[in-house]
Amino acid sequence: MTIWHQRWSNQQIGFHRSVVNDLLEKHWPTLNVQHGGTVLVPLCGKSVDMHWLAQQEHDVIGVELVLPAAEAFFEEAGNTPEVESVGQFKRLNSGPNTILCGDFFSVPTSLAPCTSWYDRAALVALPSSVRPAYVEQIRNLCKPGSVGLMITFAYPQEQMQGPPFSLPDEEVNRLFSTGFEIELLEQLELEDEKDRGLSNLYSSVYKLTRR
Numbered sequence: 001m002t003i004w005h006q007r008w009s010n011q012q013i014g015f016h017r018s019v020v021n022d023l024l025e026k027h028w029p030t031l032n033v034q035h036g037g038t039v040l041v042p043l044c045g046k047s048v049d050m051h052w053l054a055q056q057e058h059d060v061i062g063v064e065l066v067l068p069a070a071e072a073f074f075e076e077a078g079n080t081p082e083v084e085s086v087g088q089f090k091r092l093n094s095g096p097n098t099i100l101c102g103d104f105f106s107v108p109t110s111l112a113p114c115t116s117w118y119d120r121a122a123l124v125a126l127p128s129s130v131r132p133a134y135v136e137q138i139r140n141l142c143k144p145g146s147v148g149l150m151i152t153f154a155y156p157q158e159q160m161q162g163p164p165f166s167l168p169d170e171e172v173n174r175l176f177s178t179g180f181e182i183e184l185l186e187q188l189e190l191e192d193e194k195d196r197g198l199s200n201l202y203s204s205v206y207k208l209t210r211r
């Protein structure tokens with residue numbers, strides 16, 4: 001059992017939000033993502049942001065390791081998904097929403113050929129050592145010209161054990177320097193989160209374009 005299975009089983013899911021992320025609502029419309037494409041949502045949990053993306057006339061493919069999380073996404077929306085096994089994945093689908101249940105790093109391009117992606121609490125959930133593999137997987141699954149919206153989170157790493165792990169701007173620039181255009185859309189100090197004992201905490205919102 002992974003720490004993520006344990007977290008879901010113990011309902012230690014403080015990362016989950018019951019309302020749509022306001023930074024998604026604010027910035028997604030500025031990305032000029034064409035309607036009708038497929039949005040990849042890596043490490044999706046049961047994020048209600050996927051419903052919002054579907055309402056923008058996109059098909060959505062989330063990837064989530066933990067089956068009860070994927071099931072809860074549909075159940076909480078009152079949907080009964082069709083479930084099928086595809087290789088090592090379970091695919092749950094209802095209308096425009098699909099969740100592939102399994103390891104993001106093993107998703108073959110044929111299962112998720114995407115034209116954009118949305119990362120909230122995904123890359124920050126991974127330690128630095130596996131982040132290059134995440135970027136490589138985005139490159140595999142998202143066609144050239146795909147646009148991504150990524151929301152990060154940075155703090156002095158020695159002040160807290162992750163996840164979430166700090167993802168400073170320098171690391172974003174390093175990770176996406178080859179094969180992506182990087183545009184910083186907004187940066188905000190997170191005053192509310194300082195009660196976690198962190199001296200300095202900020203969030204950055206990026207537009208990333210896969211060349």
Ligand SMILES: C[S@@+](CC[C@H](N)C(=O)[O-])C[C@H]1O[C@@H](n2cnc3c(N)ncnc32)[C@H](O)[C@@H]1O
Pocket residue numbers: 004005015016017042043044045046047063064065066069102103104105120121122125
């Ligand atoms: C911090 S949560 C964020 C969930 C979601 N993005 C949100 O904003 O609510 C990270 C999620 O990634 C899932 N996860 C972790 N490693 C994964 C992997 N290798 N493949 C697929 N999902 C993974 C966890 O189970 C967890 O639900």
